[in-house]
Amino acid sequence: MLNLQALDLARIQFAFTVSFHIIFPAITIGLASFLAVLEGLWLKTNNAVYKDLYHFWAKIFAVNFGMGVVSGLVMAYEFGTNWSRFSDFAGSITGPLLTYEVLTAFFLEAGFLGVMLFGWNRVGRGLHFFSTVMVAIGTLISTFWILASNSWMQTPQGFSIVDGRVMPLDWFAIVFNPSFPFRLAHMAIAAFVATAFFVGSSAAWHLLRNNDTPAVRKMLSMAMWMALIVAPIQAIVGDAHGLNTLEYQPAKIAAIEGHWENVGDGATPLVLFGIPDMQAEKTRFAIEVPYLGSLILTHSLDKQIPALKSFPKEDRPNSTIIFFSFRIMAGLGMLMILTGLLGFALRRNGALYRNRLFLRLVLFMGPTGLIAMLAGWITTEVGRQPWVVYGLMRTADAASNHSVTQLSISLGLFVLIYFSVFAVGIGYMMKLVRKGPQPHHDHPPQGGPGQERTPRRPLSAVTETLASGDHTN
Amino acid sequence: MGIQGIDLSLIWGVIIAFGVMMYVIMDGFDLGLGILFPLIPDEQERDVMMNTVAPVWDGNETWLVLGGAALYGAFPLAYSVILEALYLPLIFMLAGLIFRGVAFEFRFKASPQKRHIWDMAFIGGSFLATFCQGVVIGTYIAGIPVVNRQFAGGNLDWLSPFPLFCGVGLVVAYALLGSTWLLVKTEGMLESRMRLFSRYLAFALMAVVTVLCVWTPWLHPEIALRWFAQAHIVVFGALMLLGVLALVGLLKTLRQHHSHWPFVFTLVLVFLGYIGLAFSIWPNIVPPSISLWDAASPPSSQLFILIGTLFILPIILMYTCWSYYVFRGKVRIGDGYH
Numbered sequence: 056m057l058n059l060q061a062l063d064l065a066r067i068q069f070a071f072t073v074s075f076h077i078i079f080p081a082i083t084i085g086l087a088s089f090l091a092v093l094e095g096l097w098l099k100t101n102n103a104v105y106k107d108l109y110h111f112w113a114k115i116f117a118v119n120f121g122m123g124v125v126s127g128l129v130m131a132y133e134f135g136t137n138w139s140r141f142s143d144f145a146g147s148i149t150g151p152l153l154t155y156e157v158l159t160a161f162f163l164e165a166g167f168l169g170v171m172l173f174g175w176n177r178v179g180r181g182l183h184f185f186s187t188v189m190v191a192i193g194t195l196i197s198t199f200w201i202l203a204s205n206s207w208m209q210t211p212q213g214f215s216i217v218d219g220r221v222m223p224l225d226w227f228a229i230v231f232n233p234s235f236p237f238r239l240a241h242m243a244i245a246a247f248v249a250t251a252f253f254v255g256s257s258a259a260w261h262l263l264r265n266n267d268t269p270a271v272r273k274m275l276s277m278a279m280w281m282a283l284i285v286a287p288i289q290a291i292v293g294d295a296h297g298l299n300t301l302e303y304q305p306a307k308i309a310a311i312e313g314h315w316e317n318v319g320d321g322a323t324p325l326v327l328f329g330i331p332d333m334q335a336e337k338t339r340f341a342i343e344v345p346y347l348g349s350l351i352l353t354h355s356l357d358k359q360i361p362a363l364k365s366f367p368k369e370d371r372p373n374s375t376i377i378f379f380s381f382r383i384m385a386g387l388g389m390l391m392i393l394t395g396l397l398g399f400a401l402r403r404n405g406a407l408y409r410n411r412l413f414l415r416l417v418l419f420m421g422p423t424g425l426i427a428m429l430a431g432w433i434t435t436e437v438g439r440q441p442w443v444v445y446g447l448m449r450t451a452d453a454a455s456n457h458s459v460t461q462l463s464i465s466l467g468l469f470v471l472i473y474f475s476v477f478a479v480g481i482g483y484m485m486k487l488v489r490k491g492p493q494p495h496h497d498h499p500p501q502g503g504p505g506q507e508r509t510p511r512r513p514l515s516a517v518t519e520t521l522a523s524g525d526h527t528n
Numbered sequence: 529m530g531i532q533g534i535d536l537s538l539i540w541g542v543i544i545a546f547g548v549m550m551y552v553i554m555d556g557f558d559l560g561l562g563i564l565f566p567l568i569p570d571e572q573e574r575d576v577m578m579n580t581v582a583p584v585w586d587g588n589e590t591w592l593v594l595g596g597a598a599l600y601g602a603f604p605l606a607y608s609v610i611l612e613a614l615y616l617p618l619i620f621m622l623a624g625l626i627f628r629g630v631a632f633e634f635r636f637k638a639s640p641q642k643r644h645i646w647d648m649a650f651i652g653g654s655f656l657a658t659f660c661q662g663v664v665i666g667t668y669i670a671g672i673p674v675v676n677r678q679f680a681g682g683n684l685d686w687l688s689p690f691p692l693f694c695g696v697g698l699v700v701a702y703a704l705l706g707s708t709w710l711l712v713k714t715e716g717m718l719e720s721r722m723r724l725f726s727r728y729l730a731f732a733l734m735a736v737v738t739v740l741c742v743w744t745p746w747l748h749p750e751i752a753l754r755w756f757a758q759a760h761i762v763v764f765g766a767l768m769l770l771g772v773l774a775l776v777g778l779l780k781t782l783r784q785h786h787s788h789w790p791f792v793f794t795l796v797l798v799f800l801g802y803i804g805l806a807f808s809i810w811p812n813i814v815p816p817s818i819s820l821w822d823a824a825s826p827p828s829s830q831l832f833i834l835i836g837t838l839f840i841l842p843i844i845l846m847y848t849c850w851s852y853y854v855f856r857g858k859v860r861i862g863d864g865y866h
Binding site: 121124125126127128129131132134135136137139140141142143145146147148149150151153154155156157158161162222223224226455456457458461464465468469472476479480483517519520 | 586589590592593594596597598600601602604605607608609610611612614615616618619620622623625626627629630633634637638639677678679683825826828829832833836837840843844
């Protein structure tokens, strides 16, 4: 049987590879829709700023997409290599959902992506815009399938167990399982918000260096509108998602709140800060606000939420981790809302583009969308423990039977590769960002991308060299 | 097993076998380029080599992801057992593919001083990925013991002479695919050197296949039984005969300085080897004991993904043909990649 150490290594490896991977698709989802909006606005207003921004972000999109494809290759195999018991047990449901995700992604890459990245001078404006919109929709369909799979693992339904394995009964019920709509909305919006802050941060970087062009201003303005409108929507969706979790995975909520026991009939307080101790079964140094827990989670002043002690010890998720990961996510979310409000307030007299303190804030807020998203995923995934399929299969029973040595080799290798290879890729993206939007001419140089007989793959849309420290080429 | 008389498992077996074959053939020749890279030190010629596959290589790799995902959906037992059994070779293969994939892109964007680093990544990644794929095939043919739907072999079953030899064999096969591909796509010095390499590689492949034809039945009596059974010996003999004919054709057209035929004959050789493999294990999907139908997901799952696949697979195939058509013809030094 598997000892705990091997299981830990397998979980760390999956967490590491999937966390690295999700960054790229999230930016892909956000940028694809951003590009569709930019092109739509350009067609509507004929304002060249939108076109320049389109070409600027299309390059970053291309590099990012390439990174996502490469890191995604690993994911398609890891379910089998590391979680073979799970794959055998639930593969009749999670397998087809993953197949659809892959089919959608390839369908995208096979067709519209090529037109979008290389067809600017080859197809009509309408067809090009259509391709961009299709790519944007395609990324969301991919999200749809992979989140259907994850949500089914969180709130499984539409199946029966035959010979100790899952047997699909109703695909509609499987896909539209209880947590799916909330998770899909929460993730799609997270991708939009994370991208908005990435875009806004890029604009702030340029403005702080006095690269004050209409295109850069437009970037910041659009990003701050997104922050103002979408970040609060995310809070509302997150709240609804939380209520859904309370209904289907109450232990997860109890662990998030570091809430160990209910006293009498009293309302549940909210633990603002503390350090949940799984051994001692209490939250140390707790700072509590009375009634607030009940108010947030039950939208009432008297109802209680289930407490951790009401669940058997072996069924409790690790409160120490998700107490903090949840607070990081929610705290960053508040900061994002605040940034949006500040931006709105500064907008009136154009101070939005000049207030260096605010620009610095926006610059530092750049990665917060992605950090919040990762913290959210850690919360929901660690909060699902000890189950891999909630209530059906424990994570400890899901793993392949590998030795500690094997897992150490593979984990070490992945850490090495991801940090070396993807660091170069991310560095390259940042180089493109630093270059900033340039006026776009519709006549590309001879033999460059977009010409006959040149490659039409994501990264060949980008002509900048890798050399660092060179901002001019 | 079937839904309204349709054998979905059989359909899926054919689809996945087709996908894997597409992968072996198409990624085979572009991995082969990485294997041939050390023999061609000239940077400009290396550029040409890369340019011959630059437009298509990542499309070639999509078949690997599609194959993995489809195996998961249609035959979850095979997916879980095979991937668990071949853990380290598969992880190393993925590592190799990542390195060479990224090297592919960034080599063209690197400064001349740093280009050799990406060259190394490209060469190392190609060798590693190819060798590991050979090891995977070898271990797979040798059989993956399964008890109670779980892998019951050892962690290092793959680390034995037969799989390792298959690894070397696949390096030879992919190198030959690569060198004959370059006959189609290049000219001048590069082409004439590839003609010479192809000749050596053809002989090397002949040696590898001969060894495999003796070693495989000797090592695995159940395969011997299948090969030499009364009803099968005709098929097996026919495969052998066609293989010999293809090899003769390859050597002859190499001598006659044909540009396309050597590649075609190499493809035929690889295809025959693939058919031979399928013939040796049929109807098992995890030799020696798990058949297609044992490993199948329920009909509802197989039908569900079949709908999407039948819609999207033809589009991917059409796009593939189109991109090879667009980038047809010889690639010359200085032809624009960037």
